[in-house]
Amino acid sequence: MVEDERTQLLPKEAGFDESPALSCNYTVRVLEPIPKKHNAGPSGWGCLPQGDKWHLAPSLQGGLPLPLNFWSSCIKYLIFLLNFLFSLLGLLTLVVGLWGLTDKESLGSQQLPHLGTDPMLLFVVVGLTVSIVSLAGCVGALCENVCLLWFFAGGILTFLILETLAGILIYALWDQLQDILDSTMLVAINRYQDDSDLRFLLDEIQLGLQCCGVVSYQDWKLNLYFNCSSPGVQACGLPHSCCINPWENGTIINSQCGFGALSLDEATAQNVVHSEGCGPRLRQWLSHNSWVIRDYTLVTTVTEGLEFLLVTKLVRDIKVRKASD
Structure with a gap:
């Protein structure tokens, strides 16, 4: 039995000085590229970049999208800062209007039919509108969201048109x-x-x-x-x-x-x-005091016009950056 086993282990032609062949059962697995998964939401939504670049390390996926250049980044954070301040002013105006309506019980069932003639309702409408538009500008600039930035630009353009018409009417109908x-x-x-x-x-x-x-x-x-x-x-x-x-x-x-x-x-x-x-x-x-009203209107109009131009410049830079990814 021993000799038969030795015969099976050693080849017949081989001598005792030759080593038997060793068998290594290693399994080689070929890593296939991970398929790209697209976001379910529409293009441009959210603060995170699209695709699966946040699921894997940058070194495995070729890196994150290229950042905005220096001047575009300055425009981005300037728009965010300005709209953050405007949103605070809008929220303060909204709170004052709601406090006035609540203090006078204008929201009660008896006073509700006369709510449209209450001056405090103007504070509520103006504060709410300014807050919504400014917050859209804040989030849109910080997250580089094109949809919110266009919404903000539309709000600014609407304000400019209304202020211009109001100024023309006041000047023409002053008496x-x-x-x-x-x-x-x-x-x-x-x-x-x-x-x-x-x-x-x-x-x-x-x-x-x-x-x-x-x-x-x-x-x-x-x-x-x-x-x-x-x-x-x-x-x-x-x-x-x-x-x-x-x-x-x-x-x-x-x-x-x-x-x-x-x-x-x-x-x-x-x-x-x-x-x-x-x-x-x-x-x-x-x-x-007409100069105060005139200068305030001029400064407000110039600020809103400049902000509209900055937003359109930022949107164009974001689109160019996304097209180059």
Whole structure:
């Protein structure tokens, strides 16, 4: 048995000095390239690059997409920073508007039909619009998302068109707008006790410009509560904002400082309340401060126009970079 086994192990022709052939059972596996998997979403969406480059190491896939050049990167982060600041301002305006509506209970079932005439609704609409457009610019610039950048550019272009039209209308209808301001103030006088927003605005105008009424303090006779025929305690009276000194002890507003002023003769009333109307004072203030409105409009328009050009430049650079990948 031993010799038979040795015969099977050694070839018959081989001598004892020859080594038997060794068998090595190694299996060679050929690595096939991993098929490329495309993203399910549409092209240009999301912050991550497309394909499977984030699933494997860059050394195995040939590296990440080429970054933007220096100037394009500067434009990208400048757009992000500007829109981040604008989004904060928009959110602040939105919060102020919502706080005003909530504080006056304008969102209640009884006041909801009059919501369209509430001035605080303008803050909500403007704040929400600015926030949405600015956030689209932030995310679009940071993630290099072409769709969001085009949405932001469309919003900026819409703002520019609306501001230009508003400026043209204000310049062309300046005299008519001053007459509209007078009519609006007369409406505010009639609804002084009924609308808290109009009351606040009218008091601020009269206190700031040191005036009373539209043409003169006699305009307050149009108010049912201040008219001398009224049976209430405010009959023949004026709001505290018409008083020359509405403060009591310099700290507390004396709401009754104008009571009985309409029953006084004009010479005596001038020592208690402001006799000049707010119409001429408001025209004078607008004339002296028109440069502020003009410069603000100019700076805003130039900033938005420059931002629109920067966005279009960034979109073009992103498309060129993607085409070269």
